[in-house]
Structure formats: structure tokens, C-alpha cells
Amino acid sequence: MKKIKIIGSILFLLIAHQAAFPQQKVNLGKYFSALHKNQHFNGNVLVAENGKVIFKRSYGYADFDTKRLNTFATQVPIASITKTLTATAIFQLKDKGSLKLTDPVIKFLPDFPYPEITIKNLLSHTSGMPSFDVLMDSLIKAHPDTVLTNKDFLTAIKGTKIPLNHKPGEKWNYDNTNFVVLALIVEKLSGLAIDEYFRSQILKPACMTHTFFPAFTFYHYTNREKQNLAIPYFTPYSYSGQRIRSDSIPFLADYWHKYNFRGFGETISTVEDLLKYDQVLYNGKLVNAATLKEAFIPYRLNSGAYNIAWYGLGWQVDRDSTFGKVVNHTGGVAGLSSVLVRNITKHQTIIVYTVGSDNAHIYAIDAMNILNGRNTAYPKINTANLYAATLLKSGTKIAAKVLRLAKRDTSNYAINEDDFNAVGYDLLGGEPVYRLKPPHHYQQALEIFKLNTSLFPSSWNVYDSYGDALRQTGHFAEAIKMYRKSIELNPKNDDGKEILKKLLKN
Known part of the structure; x- marks a missing residue:
């Protein structure tokens, strides 16, 4: 009799939870419609639980000049969400026994000039490495028209005398350079260019058929690449409705013509493909569960304290969540922001991108609150x-x-x-x-x-x-x-x- 009561209780809870979805969908619709109406949001949002899409909607334009609308098929520069792909590649190599996260980088890249830096330092942004602006400065000055790629990176820094910003593991400092080096390790061990590794070992198993890697990392997309692309537009002044195409800003175009490094921000994807990626991370198809569990723990500095950002290994950990273990990674370019938020405990997923705003993460957290029944103020x-x-x-x-x-x-x-x-x-x-x-x-x-x-x-x-x-x-x-x-x-x-x-x- 007790067993029947327990099963009945479970069924009741399941039915009650499913019955809540229509109301959650209504509340999410009200929230994002208010955002869009008040000119805070122009993009796509997808909300899912256990892989089931609860709410999915497109708002506004993917291209303001041509008035091309956002759709679920719109492809988006997800920028630094790419770092989770690079981290996944490193974890796959770890699971195969090709490396340990505690290995020094010079074990795989003998010309790397900082012998004390480990793979974990790179994954956690605690390496102390200078930015590639600093590392490449003399080379850029000597060859101003050169476009630097991953192949040039080690050659450029071999034997460098530029000191680290701090001892590895001493401080946290978010820098793209860390993930360029991680990409080089993946390339060395796999024998594949990082884009090809992503395609064969991550995109293909996840069936991410609408994700690609453009010829240039940012702002120099070909006409073909732009056909279905969300075009970043920068709003320079809060008091005006002026939007400037980010690729028309000379400083941005010039800067990202010098650097075409891979592994930190080049991916173009869709909200639906990112959900597929999210789901294969859950089912162990890409990485062992134990390895991911380690990635979702905030990295401890040499002092024993957690790093100030609560960054894990390739993933940002939410320190304030009341809904369970929540991790995310944001991506931002001038004029567009994106985020993938994963509630590991409840298998909930929020994917957002918005053109002309850097608030994708804020909107996603509000959506997580709404999904879990918490009152959230509507945007004004x-x-x-x-x-x-x-x-x-x-x-x-x-x-x-x-x-x-x-x-x-x-x-x-x-x-x-x-x-x-x-x-x-x-x-x-x-x-x-x-x-x-x-x-x-x-x-x-x-x-x-x-x-x-x-x-x-x-x-x-x-x-x-x-x-x-x-x-x-x-x-x-x-x-x-x-x-x-x-x-x-x-x-x-x-x-x-x-x-x-x-x-x-x-």
C-alpha cells in the first residue's frame, strides 16, 4: 500500500510540474515581450528542461539595415562560448589519457616560454600570461600587414622575455590568450587544426549542423557567411537610437584583421545547435561525467581561496544560485551578447543572444528565475x-x-x-x-x-x-x-x- 502511495505521489508531482509549464511559458513571453517593446531586447531566446523546449521565440531584426528578421535558424557569433568547446576538447584528450590537467604546457609545446604554467592554469584563467596584444606587439610593429594565426603564435613568443603578470595560480585574470594556447595543445595532440577537431569530435557527435567557423574570427565575414548571420550593431550613446554596424567601425575592423587566432571566440552557431551541445554534455557522449564535475568547481588559487570570479575550468560557476548547480559562459562582441546557462541539478537550459546589448546574461538569469517560479520584475x-x-x-x-x-x-x-x-x-x-x-x-x-x-x-x-x-x-x-x-x-x-x-x- 505504501508503495502505491509513493508512486501516486511521484506521478502527482510530475503532473503538477508539467502543468506549470504553460504558466511559465506565459510569464516568459510577457517578460521578453516587455524587453523587446521597451527596446532592451533584439534576438532569440530558448528555454528548456530535460532537453524539452518550454519556450522559444525570436524578436526583432538580425540585420537592421535590410530589416531581415531574427528566426530560430539565425546564426550568431557566440564569441567566448567557444571557450567551452576548447575546454571540452581538452577534457576529451584527458579522458583518452593523452594529458593530465596538471601537466605543464611545455610537456606538449616545448617552445612555450613559461614552464611553470599548467593546463589547469590556462583553463581557469590563472596563468598570469600577458595578453596577445602585449606578446605580439613587436611582431605587429615589424609586420603591420601580417594576419597572425595559431601557427604564428608559438613562433612569435618563443624565447620571449616578457614576464608573467603574476605567478600561475596566484590571481585570476580573464584573457583570451589562455585559450589560444589550449587550442595549440589540442592541435598538437590530435594532429588536426582546432576548427577541424571541433567539427569531427564535437559538432558531428552533437549533430550541430548549423554551426560553423568563419574564415576570420570577427567583423570580416564573407557575404556567404553573412547570409543568415545576426549582424552586431553597436549603440554608442544611451540617449539615442543610433545603431552602428560594428564591422563598419575602423578600429574594430583593423584590430581583428591583425589577429585571427582560434580557440577562444570564433564560433558561429544557433540557439537550437547550442541546445544540442548542452544535451550531449549531459549524456556523457562528449566528456566523462567525473571530468565535467571537476570543471564545474570554482578554481582555488595558491592561497586556497576560490578565485574572485568563481570561474571553474572553462565554465563560469554561479555562486548565488538557489536552484542548484548553475554554470554558464557568456560571449560578447561589440554590438552583440550571448549566453549559455545550464542548471546541472535540474537539467534546465537557457540560451539567449541579443543584438545591440551586452545584457544577455542578465536576461537569461531572469528567465531562470521565471522558469523556477520566482517573481521577476518586468522590464520598464x-x-x-x-x-x-x-x-x-x-x-x-x-x-x-x-x-x-x-x-x-x-x-x-x-x-x-x-x-x-x-x-x-x-x-x-x-x-x-x-x-x-x-x-x-x-x-x-x-x-x-x-x-x-x-x-x-x-x-x-x-x-x-x-x-x-x-x-x-x-x-x-x-x-x-x-x-x-x-x-x-x-x-x-x-x-x-x-x-x-x-x-x-x-
Whole structure:
């Protein structure tokens, strides 16, 4: 009798869980529709549990110029999610007995100039290796028109005297160079170029038929490669709807014409292919379960403490999840972000990419919350950006009307101190991003900062920022007043105190 009751209870829980899916689907639809409506999201999302797709939807354009829509077949530069493929290749070689994760790199690459670095250091971003910008600097200067590939990497750094940034295992520092070296190890042991290894040992077993590796890593895609590609568009200023094709930005195009290294960011894939990849990682078809378990543990530094990012071996580990063991890897290029989130405990998967935003990971975590029944605030219109855009286009009176509307409709409009602060600095104009010369809207910037002090009069930071803007624009007497107010509200504002001292001396 007890056995029957237990089976009945299990069936009830299963039915109840399945019955929750329609509501989860509705809630996910509301969330992502609100994101898209409020111009925060333009891309694809896929949510699955135990390999079963619960929610899958496309929003907006894959190419804003041609108005080509996103579809489930849209192919996406997944950038650093590629690092999980390289890690998988290393794990496969480990499972075959070809290497140990504790092996020094020089065991396989004798010309490697840092004998103390191990494979684990590379996988965990704790090697201390300089970036390839630093390592390749002299070669690039001597041969400015050369396109460097994996074949050139070891030759270029053989015998280098450039020191490590820190001892291996001492600190964590995310750097693409680590995974270029890992790719070289895979190539050495397998006898295959890393792209070919990926195709034969990962893509084929996973049936990832819509994933490929372009001729160039970023921003130099051929017309054929771009036929079904999500084109990255960079939004340089938060207050405008301007979008710039990332491949049209000279600095990006020039930079990624010098480097065509593999193993860290070159993959083009789809949300559906990434789900296939996710599933073969679960079923042990690619890597032994014990090896993956080790990969999903945050790497401990020489001190015994976990690294600051809680990065494992090729995977980011979520330290705050209440839903079980959650790992992920993000991917980002200028104008596009992507993420693969895996709840190992519940076999839940969230895959997101979005054009024109770097918030894919935030949206995926919200989706994980919704999937698990946790209340998640629906995205609202960024009032600060709307106010600033209106201010520039139509002046103070019309902008004030926008603000009054937002105050009356707080269910749809967000009035946030940090948003106004951010757009104020955007209007002020700062350091060039990707060497694009920023416009300076000083008058409107000051108006925004002043408005923020009236919206949030008890915040020390709004007065500090307003003081900074006044100082930068030569209004020193007014800046002094703002810094004094900021310090009054926060006596621990040491940076403000130092600036105030300098202002008072002048």
C-alpha cells in the first residue's frame, strides 16, 4: 500500500510540474515581450528542461539595415562560448589519457616560454600570461600587414622575455590568450587544426549542423557567411537610437584583421545547435561525467581561496544560485551578447543572444528565475534615456512632460538614479569608445545631473556626479557646493574630499 502511495505521489508531482509549464511559458513571453517593446531586447531566446523546449521565440531584426528578421535558424557569433568547446576538447584528450590537467604546457609545446604554467592554469584563467596584444606587439610593429594565426603564435613568443603578470595560480585574470594556447595543445595532440577537431569530435557527435567557423574570427565575414548571420550593431550613446554596424567601425575592423587566432571566440552557431551541445554534455557522449564535475568547481588559487570570479575550468560557476548547480559562459562582441546557462541539478537550459546589448546574461538569469517560479520584475522603459533623447530633440518643456508621464505611470516607466547618472555622463562625453569621437552636450548633461539631485535629494552620489560635471565644464564655485553637499551626506566620500581640496586651492 505504501508503495502505491509513493508512486501516486511521484506521478502527482510530475503532473503538477508539467502543468506549470504553460504558466511559465506565459510569464516568459510577457517578460521578453516587455524587453523587446521597451527596446532592451533584439534576438532569440530558448528555454528548456530535460532537453524539452518550454519556450522559444525570436524578436526583432538580425540585420537592421535590410530589416531581415531574427528566426530560430539565425546564426550568431557566440564569441567566448567557444571557450567551452576548447575546454571540452581538452577534457576529451584527458579522458583518452593523452594529458593530465596538471601537466605543464611545455610537456606538449616545448617552445612555450613559461614552464611553470599548467593546463589547469590556462583553463581557469590563472596563468598570469600577458595578453596577445602585449606578446605580439613587436611582431605587429615589424609586420603591420601580417594576419597572425595559431601557427604564428608559438613562433612569435618563443624565447620571449616578457614576464608573467603574476605567478600561475596566484590571481585570476580573464584573457583570451589562455585559450589560444589550449587550442595549440589540442592541435598538437590530435594532429588536426582546432576548427577541424571541433567539427569531427564535437559538432558531428552533437549533430550541430548549423554551426560553423568563419574564415576570420570577427567583423570580416564573407557575404556567404553573412547570409543568415545576426549582424552586431553597436549603440554608442544611451540617449539615442543610433545603431552602428560594428564591422563598419575602423578600429574594430583593423584590430581583428591583425589577429585571427582560434580557440577562444570564433564560433558561429544557433540557439537550437547550442541546445544540442548542452544535451550531449549531459549524456556523457562528449566528456566523462567525473571530468565535467571537476570543471564545474570554482578554481582555488595558491592561497586556497576560490578565485574572485568563481570561474571553474572553462565554465563560469554561479555562486548565488538557489536552484542548484548553475554554470554558464557568456560571449560578447561589440554590438552583440550571448549566453549559455545550464542548471546541472535540474537539467534546465537557457540560451539567449541579443543584438545591440551586452545584457544577455542578465536576461537569461531572469528567465531562470521565471522558469523556477520566482517573481521577476518586468522590464520598464528607461525614463532617463527617453528624457535625454527628448531634451536633445525638443527641449526642456517637452522633456518635462515625459518625466511627468513617467512619474504617473511607474508600472511601465523606470525612474532610476543610476540611469540618470549614466545618461548624464554619456551626454557629457568621455573617453572615446572604439576610438569613435564622442559628441559633447554640456548644457543638457548639466541639466540631467541637476535634475537627478531633485529626484534623489538624499543620495550623496548624485551631488558628487553633479559636482564632477560642473568641475569638468569649468563651473568651479557651483562644483564646490555640490561636493560639500555630497560629503555632508556621506562623510566617507574620500574621493570627493580630495577633489574638493584641489578645487578650494585654485
